Amino acid sequence: MKGIEVKNISRSFKDTRALHQINLTFEEGKIYGLLGRNGAGKSTLLNIISNRKYPDEGYVTVDGVPSVENDDALRKIFLINEKNLYPESMKVKDAFKISKDFYPSFDEAYALKLSEMFELNIKKKIKSLSTGYQSIFRNILALSVNVPYVFFDEPVLGLDAYHRDLFYKILIEKYSEEPFTAVISTHLIEEVANVIEEVIIIKKGEILKNESRDNLLANSYTVSGTISQVDSYLSSLPKYTEVLGADVIGGLKSAYILGKSDKHLPEGLEKSPMDLQKLFIHLTSI
Numbered sequence: 001m002k003g004i005e006v007k008n009i010s011r012s013f014k015d016t017r018a019l020h021q022i023n024l025t026f027e028e029g030k031i032y033g034l035l036g037r038n039g040a041g042k043s044t045l046l047n048i049i050s051n052r053k054y055p056d057e058g059y060v061t062v063d064g065v066p067s068v069e070n071d072d073a074l075r076k077i078f079l080i081n082e083k084n085l086y087p088e089s090m091k092v093k094d095a096f097k098i099s100k101d102f103y104p105s106f107d108e109a110y111a112l113k114l115s116e117m118f119e120l121n122i123k124k125k126i127k128s129l130s131t132g133y134q135s136i137f138r139n140i141l142a143l144s145v146n147v148p149y150v151f152f153d154e155p156v157l158g159l160d161a162y163h164r165d166l167f168y169k170i171l172i173e174k175y176s177e178e179p180f181t182a183v184i185s186t187h188l189i190e191e192v193a194n195v196i197e198e199v200i201i202i203k204k205g206e207i208l209k210n211e212s213r214d215n216l217l218a219n220s221y222t223v224s225g226t227i228s229q230v231d232s233y234l235s236s237l238p239k240y241t242e243v244l245g246a247d248v249i250g251g252l253k254s255a256y257i258l259g260k261s262d263k264h265l266p267e268g269l270e271k272s273p274m275d276l277q278k279l280f281i282h283l284t285s286i
C-alpha cells in the first residue's frame with residue numbers, strides 16, 4: 001500500500017498532551033495543508049513522522065512498512081523545518097553537493113537553477129544567510145530532493161511577498177510535472193488555500209477536520225444581513241447545521257455556518273462562500 005499512515009500516535013511532554021490518538025493517511029501525489037493554531041501539535045506530528053521524535057504510543061508506516069529505524073522507508077521522506085540539517089559553517093553550494101550522498105535523487109542542477117531564481121548567493125555560508133534566505137535555502141533543498149513525501153513546516157517563514165509567491169508557483173509547477181506528496185504546515189492560510197487539495201485541521205493534539213478543501217468549503221457558507229434578519233434565519237436552521245460564529249460590523253451581521261441547508265434564503269439576506277481562513281478561525285477559536 002502506497003502512502004504514509006499515522007496509526008494511533010500519542011505523545012506527551014511531561015504534563016502537556018501534544019498529540020492524542022492521531023490517525024491519518026497521506027496519500028501518494030496529493031498536496032495537504034496541515035493547519036492548527038500555535039501549540040496545536042503540528043511540529044510534533046511532523047517530527048514523529050520523520051523519526052526525529054518518538055511517539056509514546058502508535059507508529060507510522062511508509063508505503064506499508066513501519067518506518068521506525070528503517071532507513072529505506074525514512075529516505076522516502078524529507079522534512080524541512082527551522083532546524084538545519086547541515087553544518088552551519090558549510091557553504092550553500094557545498095550543501096547542495098553533499099545532498100546527493102544522502103538522497104541519490106537530489107537534483108543539484110535544479111537546486112542551482114532555483115538559487116538563481118530566488119537570487120540566493122550559493123557562495124555564502126549557511127549561517128550567514130538572512131532569516132528569509134535560510135528558509136529559501138531549505139525550500140530549495142526540499143524542492144530538489146525528489147523523494148515521494150516532502151513535509152514543509154512553515155516554509156514561508158520570513159519570506160517577503162514576492163518570494164512567497166515564487167515558492168508557491170514553483171511548488172505547483174514541480175507538482176504538476178511530477179506529482180509527489182507535499183504536506184504544508186503554515187499559519188498563512190489565505191495564501192495556501194488555493195494550493196492545497198486536502199485540509200487537515202489539528203486542535204489541541206487532536207484531528208478536527210480531515211477532508212478535501214473543496215468538500216469542506218462546499219459544506220459551509222456565510223450569511224450576511226441586518227442583525228435581526230440573520231438571527232431569525234439562524235434560529236430556523238435545521239439541527240444538523242452548526243453556527244460556527246459571527247461578526248457584527250455596524251448594524252450588519254455575518255454568520256458562518258457549517259453544513260448545507262436547502263432552506264430558502266429570505267429576501268435581504270446574502271449568501272456567500274466561506275473562505276478557508278474564516279472557517280479555520282471559527283473552528284479553532286474555542
Ligand SMILES: Nc1ncnc2c1ncn2[C@@H]1O[C@H](COP(=O)(O)OP(=O)(O)OP(=O)(O)O)[C@@H](O)[C@H]1O
Nearest residue numbers: 013016017018036037038039040041042043044045
Ligand atoms: N520538547 C518539548 N518539551 C516540552 N513541551 C513540548 C516540546 N515540544 C513540544 N511541546 C509542547 O507540545 C505542544 C505542541 O507543540 P508543537 O510544537 O507540536 O505545536 P505547533 O502546532 O507546531 O505550534 P506552532 O504553530 O506554535 O509552531 C505545545 O504545547 C508545546 O509546548
